[in-house]
Amino acid sequence: MMASKEAIxxxxxxxxxxTDDGLxxxxxxxxxxxxxxxxxIKSQQHEGWRLLAANYDDGGYSGGNxxxxxxxxxxxxxxAGKVQTVVVYKVDRLxxxxxxxxxxxxxFEARGVSFRFASEKTEGFANPGQASVRGSVVAARMVY
Numbered sequence: 001m002m003a004s005k006e007a008i009x010x011x012x013x014x015x016x017x018x019t020d021d022g023l024x025x026x027x028x029x030x031x032x033x034x035x036x037x038x039x040x041i042k043s044q045q046h047e048g049w050r051l052l053a054a055n056y057d058d059g060g061y062s063g064g065n066x067x068x069x070x071x072x073x074x075x076x077x078x079x080a081g082k083v084q085t086v087v088v089y090k091v092d093r094l095x096x097x098x099x100x101x102x103x104x105x106x107x108f109e110a111r112g113v114s115f116r117f118a119s120e121k122t123e124g125f126a127n128p129g130q131a132s133v134r135g136s137v138v139a140a141r142m143v144y
Contacts (some may be wrong), residue, residue: 007048009084009114012056013037014074016093026072029058033089033118040087040118049085052077064098067102075104085114136137 015033023029034055041051054077058070066072071094077083086108088094095101108115 009047009049010051010052010082011049011085011087012054012074012077012083013041013060014056014071014086014088014094016058016061016063016068016070018060018062023059028059030059033093036089037118040114040116041085052083056080063092063094065097066095066100075107077105078113081111083113085116087116087118090117090119114144 013034015030015037017029023030034057038051041049056070056072056074056077058068061068061070074083074086078086086094091101092135095104105115107113
């Protein structure tokens, strides 16, 4: 069954690699992350999920802060209403900082954006029952 036009959820894939080692290769870590996330989105096509063509990639950037061009563009597109779901290969690709994680999740929640991991069984923030992820955000919010 095809999803109706009203049910389409535009999905953004965010990828990151801390160093630029190997990024010159024809197929590198960013490609592998994107491929896995795109396959996950395709598996949810019956729910109306569609992959955005835009690439939100940060090769050679640390996950220890939010000063990354790909992430900044993703956040701008979320604020502009272009993204309904963010998919990352695994949570540490988005950030390695609990405080930054909490800030990002606040933005996602304020804009009605769900958050999923392509490599883990966790449903990110699409399912409020994910106590471990929510617990991490609560702890991070206490820090800042």
